[in-house]
Amino acid sequence: MMAAGLVIFAEYWLMIGGVVALLFLTIGIDRIDEDARGAYIFRPLLVPGVLLIWPLVLWRWYALETGRADETKRYKAVRGAHGLIAVGMALSIAIIIAFGLGIKQTWPDHIAPERLSEAGQ
Amino acid sequence: MSVKYIPVQWNPNKWVYDVFMLAGVAAFLWIFIHVTPEILSHERPINSQVHNARAFGACAFLMLSITLAIGPLAKLDTRFMPLLYNRRHFGVMTAFVATAHAGYILNWYFAFSFVPKWDALILSNTSYGQLLGFPFEALGAFALVILLILAATSHDFWLKFLTAPVWKRLHYLIYAAYIAVVGHISLGILQDQQSLFLPVFFIATAWIVALLHVWAFMAERKKGDPLAVAAGDWMRICQADEIEEGRARIAVLPDGKRVAVFKHEGKLSAISNACAHQNGPLGEGRIIDCLVTCPWHGFQYRVTDGKSPAPFTEKIPTYNLRVENGAVLVDPKANPPGTHVDPVEVA
Amino acid sequence: MADKKDKPFFVGYLTAPDGLRSFLIGIGIGLVLLMAGVGLGIGATQDDPGNGAFRGDYGRQTVTGVMELTPYPVVRVTQGSEHVPEGRTLMLSAGGKQSLMNRVRDLDGQLVTVSGTILDRGELDMLQVRGGQNGIAPAEGDAPEMEREELGRWRIAGEICDGKCLAGAMRPGVGIAHKACANLCLIGDIPPVFVSTQPVEGSEFLLVVGPDGTIFPKSAYDLVAAYISVEGKVVRHGDLLVFHLEPDTAELVQ
Numbered sequence: 001m002m003a004a005g006l007v008i009f010a011e012y013w014l015m016i017g018g019v020v021a022l023l024f025l026t027i028g029i030d031r032i033d034e035d036a037r038g039a040y041i042f043r044p045l046l047v048p049g050v051l052l053i054w055p056l057v058l059w060r061w062y063a064l065e066t067g068r069a070d071e072t073k074r075y076k077a078v079r080g081a082h083g084l085i086a087v088g089m090a091l092s093i094a095i096i097i098a099f100g101l102g103i104k105q106t107w108p109d110h111i112a113p114e115r116l117s118e119a120g121q
Numbered sequence: 122m123s124v125k126y127i128p129v130q131w132n133p134n135k136w137v138y139d140v141f142m143l144a145g146v147a148a149f150l151w152i153f154i155h156v157t158p159e160i161l162s163h164e165r166p167i168n169s170q171v172h173n174a175r176a177f178g179a180c181a182f183l184m185l186s187i188t189l190a191i192g193p194l195a196k197l198d199t200r201f202m203p204l205l206y207n208r209r210h211f212g213v214m215t216a217f218v219a220t221a222h223a224g225y226i227l228n229w230y231f232a233f234s235f236v237p238k239w240d241a242l243i244l245s246n247t248s249y250g251q252l253l254g255f256p257f258e259a260l261g262a263f264a265l266v267i268l269l270i271l272a273a274t275s276h277d278f279w280l281k282f283l284t285a286p287v288w289k290r291l292h293y294l295i296y297a298a299y300i301a302v303v304g305h306i307s308l309g310i311l312q313d314q315q316s317l318f319l320p321v322f323f324i325a326t327a328w329i330v331a332l333l334h335v336w337a338f339m340a341e342r343k344k345g346d347p348l349a350v351a352a353g354d355w356m357r358i359c360q361a362d363e364i365e366e367g368r369a370r371i372a373v374l375p376d377g378k379r380v381a382v383f384k385h386e387g388k389l390s391a392i393s394n395a396c397a398h399q400n401g402p403l404g405e406g407r408i409i410d411c412l413v414t415c416p417w418h419g420f421q422y423r424v425t426d427g428k429s430p431a432p433f434t435e436k437i438p439t440y441n442l443r444v445e446n447g448a449v450l451v452d453p454k455a456n457p458p459g460t461h462v463d464p465v466e467v468a
Numbered sequence: 469m470a471d472k473k474d475k476p477f478f479v480g481y482l483t484a485p486d487g488l489r490s491f492l493i494g495i496g497i498g499l500v501l502l503m504a505g506v507g508l509g510i511g512a513t514q515d516d517p518g519n520g521a522f523r524g525d526y527g528r529q530t531v532t533g534v535m536e537l538t539p540y541p542v543v544r545v546t547q548g549s550e551h552v553p554e555g556r557t558l559m560l561s562a563g564g565k566q567s568l569m570n571r572v573r574d575l576d577g578q579l580v581t582v583s584g585t586i587l588d589r590g591e592l593d594m595l596q597v598r599g600g601q602n603g604i605a606p607a608e609g610d611a612p613e614m615e616r617e618e619l620g621r622w623r624i625a626g627e628i629c630d631g632k633c634l635a636g637a638m639r640p641g642v643g644i645a646h647k648a649c650a651n652l653c654l655i656g657d658i659p660p661v662f663v664s665t666q667p668v669e670g671s672e673f674l675l676v677v678g679p680d681g682t683i684f685p686k687s688a689y690d691l692v693a694a695y696i697s698v699e700g701k702v703v704r705h706g707d708l709l710v711f712h713l714e715p716d717t718a719e720l721v722q
Binding site for chain 2: 006010032034036037038039042045048052053057071073076077078083087088089090096097099
């Protein structure tokens with residue numbers, strides 16, 4: 001069943017995330033971030049994040065370990081999408097609310113029951 | 122900042138911020154949950170689970186709307202900048218409140234069945250092909266997952282680990298979440314509610330958030346940072362005398378990165394405009410105690426080498442710079458982060 | 469975006485500049501007042517969820533009558549109790565959103581004793597039976613013949629709900645926001661009920677079955693909680709009307 005499939009998928013996602021969290025927060029984090037060395041109290045705070053976005057964690061861990069990460073990209077601020085987001089969000093909100101109000105029904109108590117055929121038929 | 126990570130870097134301003142925020146949340150929930158049942162004159166009360174779900178759901182919507190409004194407000198009026206400073210706490214609290222809303226719903230409407238709750242959430246309503254009766258819970262669940270991802274990745278570690286641009290892109294998901302929440306409410310409770318307060322409040326709030334974003338974008342475009350003008354291999358930024366002491370001029374380089382040219386003690390230095398922390402606009406900051414200070418979270422850098430003072434270890438790229446006929450020219454090739462460049466005397 | 473030189477500049481870990489402090493405190497107080505006001509406004513203007521309820525105050529009700537599978541089980545009461553008069557046709561449900569079908573399969577047309585808690589909402593009522601033999605058991609004696617009266621085909625307007633939440637298991641127990649819950653009840657064979665805009669032959673609430681006297685058809689789940697007009701045969705079982713809903717004839721009403 002589709003619903004059960006989705007739930008099982010979510011369970012596996014989180015389970016794999018748990019394994020990644022265990023490895024990353026005990027081994028990986030010390031190797032790729034000097035500020036984390038000797039800092040342990042904040043690590044449990046990272047667990048939910050790793051559970052949810054573990055593929056991204058694995059990708060960054062790999063990139064940092066192998067030196068493939070292009071560190072100059074750090075300084076290119078993401079600003080180009082502001083207009084798209086502002087206008088896109090405003091339009092989406094306008095359309096969704098218009099639809100919401102458009103389909104809103106009122107209790108049709110003006111409609112009386114209509115007999116289509118005689119009793120006993 | 123660098124130095125060892127700790128769970129939360131508290132300071133007095135954050136305390137004050139959180140006290141007001143939590144007071145607002147507590148006031149909302151306490152009044153909704155404990156005061157309004159006394160006011161409602163229903164023959165029989167609304168089930169407490171539904172009453173609570175509504176309290177937390179409405180509170181989460183209001184909080185999300187406020188969190189989203191802070192960004193454009195700060196762009197339109199810099200007096201709102203301090204609200205940006207600790208916005209992450211507002212966002213994380215919103216995720217908690219939204220989770221409580223989902224919990225009440227899941228353990229009420231989707232409980233008491235032989236079908237497990239999570240399965241029930243997915244399979245009980247499958248009318249995806251219609252607007253009226255659409256499974257609006259799916260929109261809420263989508264938004265909640267995003268809120269949880271953003272809350273879970275709000276620690277500064279994630280900024281450094283993912284890099285600010287990737288982190289920002291990830292956190293842009295908040296806009297998708299807000300659109301989903303507007304759909305969740307429009308196709309859900311808005312359909313049922315007969316009294317006017319909720320629809321009017323909801324529509325007005327969503328519209329304010331939408332229009333603030335459009336307004337801020339238009340304002341930004343009008344007075345946005347200029348493109349640097351090519352002058353041979355170098356780029357002309359502005360005239361040297363246009364830069365005030367302790368301030369910067371920003372320009373966009375051909376590769377899309379921004380450079381900030383600061384004047385400090387009468388000499389000019391060029392550094393990346395993007396703060397190492399969250400890519401905040403350093404050029405809109407000021408020099409405080411001889412250090413460039415980011416307007417977003419106060420990260421500081423020496424203007425000559427782009428390094429944060431010890432014990433911090435952040436560093437940003439610097440740019441070579443010269444002044445010709447009173448014009449400031451910058452080499453568009455950034456130096457590696459932390460490279461010292463001698464400041465240039467204004468002729 | 470050069471700003472004026474005298475504009476206050478806020479640094480998070482430093483004391484806020486004088487010019488900004490009162491502004492920020494004003495914002496903070498405004499935030500608390502706004503949140504308090506919105507909480508009050510939304511909370512105090514919620515719609516009335518109706519007067520349906522579990523009648524625990526009645527105590528356990530035990531009645532005897534003839535079991536009829538419409539296919540949803542109803543009992544035509546021949547021997548009533550304090551709060552269930554003789555002659556009433558009582559809809560049944562198990563606890564929660566559980567199906568009762570397995571427990572009544574072999575009892576069609578037989579005299580039974582049922583026991584449990586009443587839910588009621590005006591003219592609508594339902595018995596949530598207890599578990600096992602304590603809830604439903606065959607009774608001594610012969611089952612009398614029970615009449616059914618064909619009332620013809622009708623087009624009626626209103627809303628399909630699950631009979632249990634509607635009757636008071638949940639307040640509110642109707643509407644779009646409750647649709648998924650209603651569907652889940654129907655998946656658990658809780659009797660669906662049509663709330664008619666105006667009484668049909670004296671009844672505002674009609675038990676819904678499929679067009680051929682089957683359980684609620686899959687194709688009709690999309691119609692739950694919307695305001696529709698729809699056709700079907702109406703059959704009287706004592707004081708309860710059973711509506712043989714034909715999903716193909718359904719139309720949304722404005």
